[in-house]
Amino acid sequence: MLNTKEQIANQVIKLSKTNLFDNKRTRNNVEARALLSYILFKFKHMRVTEIARFFHQYNKKMNHATIIYYIKNFNIYQTYNSKLCDWLDAITMNLREKDIESKKIFIRSKIELLNDKNINSVLRLVKKLAKKQILEQIERYEKQIQDFT
Numbered sequence: 001m002l003n004t005k006e007q008i009a010n011q012v013i014k015l016s017k018t019n020l021f022d023n024k025r026t027r028n029n030v031e032a033r034a035l036l037s038y039i040l041f042k043f044k045h046m047r048v049t050e051i052a053r054f055f056h057q058y059n060k061k062m063n064h065a066t067i068i069y070y071i072k073n074f075n076i077y078q079t080y081n082s083k084l085c086d087w088l089d090a091i092t093m094n095l096r097e098k099d100i101e102s103k104k105i106f107i108r109s110k111i112e113l114l115n116d117k118n119i120n121s122v123l124r125l126v127k128k129l130a131k132k133q134i135l136e137q138i139e140r141y142e143k144q145i146q147d148f149t
Contacts, residue, residue: 002094005040005054011094012036015087021058031077034070035084035091041071042109043095043102075112085113 002008013020016032033055040046040054048067055062078084092106114122 002091005044005046008039008044008091008095009036009054011091012039012087015083015090021055021060023060030070031081031084034074034077035087037067037070038074039088039091041067042105043092075109078113 002011009020012032012035016028016035018026018028018032020029020032020036022029037051040051041048046054048064048071051067052062052064074084078088088109092102095102111119111122
């Protein structure tokens with residue numbers, strides 16, 4: 001399980017086979033840094049200044065504006081590099097703290113990549129799950145009412 005920002009960075013390095021902290025501006029380096037910045041911001045809830053400081057710790061000069069740029073452009077990078085999607089999945093599925101909000105963020109990011117046919121399939125599934133959850137809640141309330149009487 002990945003818990004610390006260092007563990008996540010090491011995983012990005014391993015998957016991308018690049019050193020995030022090199023002062024290179026190759027596409028692979030930029031996309032790997034964007035992936036790390038996106039994960040730390042969206043899933044670890046770090047501020048952009050904290051992420052920039054993290055890069056500074058490893059001698060990679062970075063400021064908050066660069067981190068914002070990486071985060072804003074990450075979806076564009078995913079569009080042109082399908083490996084980023086795979087790497088994002090691999091890393092986020094191994095994050096230790098999978099709170100509900102992080103799961104929702106993950107699902108939203110995947111929905112953006114779906115085509116119309118798949119969106120309709122997801123919509124049917126969500127409706128079915130919501131209906132099931134509502135019916136289960138009603139059953140629990142009915143049981144509580146019976147217990148009181």
